[in-house]
Amino acid sequence: MSIILLKALLGLPLIFLALLGIYTMFEVLGRKEKKYDITKLKVVHLWNGYLFLLLLLATGALGIYLVAEGNVMLGAKTTFHLVLALAAIFLLLIKISYLRAYRLFYSQVAGFGLPIALLVIIAAAISSGYYLLVHGFTVEGTAASAMVEP
Numbered sequence: 714m715s716i717i718l719l720k721a722l723l724g725l726p727l728i729f730l731a732l733l734g735i736y737t738m739f740e741v742l743g744r745k746e747k748k749y750d751i752t753k754l755k756v757v758h759l760w761n762g763y764l765f766l767l768l769l770l771a772t773g774a775l776g777i778y779l780v781a782e783g784n785v786m787l788g789a790k791t792t793f794h795l796v797l798a799l800a801a802i803f804l805l806l807i808k809i810s811y812l813r814a815y816r817l818f819y820s821q822v823a824g825f826g827l828p829i830a831l832l833v834i835i836a837a838a839i840s841s842g843y844y845l846l847v848h849g850f851t852v853e854g855t856a857a858s859a860m861v862e863p
Contacts (some may be wrong), residue, residue, distance in 0.1 A: 717844065718851075720775040724841025730765040731830035734758060737746060738826055766805065769833065773798060794840045801832035 737758040741751055776798065780787070787795070808825040811818040 716775055716779060719850075720772055720779070721841040722850075723772045723775070723842040724837035725845075727765070727768050727772060728834050728837050730761055730768065730843075733761050734765060734826060735785065735830050737761065740863050742823055766809075769802065769805070773802065790839060790843070794836050797836035799824045801829050801836065804829045804832070817861075 737754045740747075740749055741754050741758070763856050776795070780791075780795075804825055808822055808829065810824075
């Protein structure tokens with residue numbers, strides 16, 4: 714399995730985890746009458762966040778490896794993907810720092826989740842979605858040739 718195919722496949726659970734994170738916090742913060750146990754939803758959101766961060770860092774490391782291996786000029790799609798991913802990681806680090814160190818900003822934490830999730834979903838859709846639609850689950854060419862846009 715090529716690295717670019719692995720990265721494309723890891724993008725799918727990343728989208729699912731982003732949607733799960735949105736759903737759990739919408740249920741906790743967005744309903745007057747609660748359908749589920751709030752404590753359990755918060756635990757699900759916390760563990761979902763840990764898994765999301767781990768998967769985001771793994772796909773980011775694979776992306777950095779592909780760019781470093783490529784020695785090619787990045788196309789518009791790849792550059793846009795990179796900017797979205799970096800913005801999502803930056804916002805996620807701010808959110809984590811608010812939760813862990815800067816507790817006076819805690820009231821602002823809820824506003825970070827949706828933009829982070831949307832950035833990751835869009836970044837994964839324009840890379841993983843595109844790659845899997847065009848190439849399917851097969852390996853065609855090298856990582857460098859897959860990064861160059863037609």
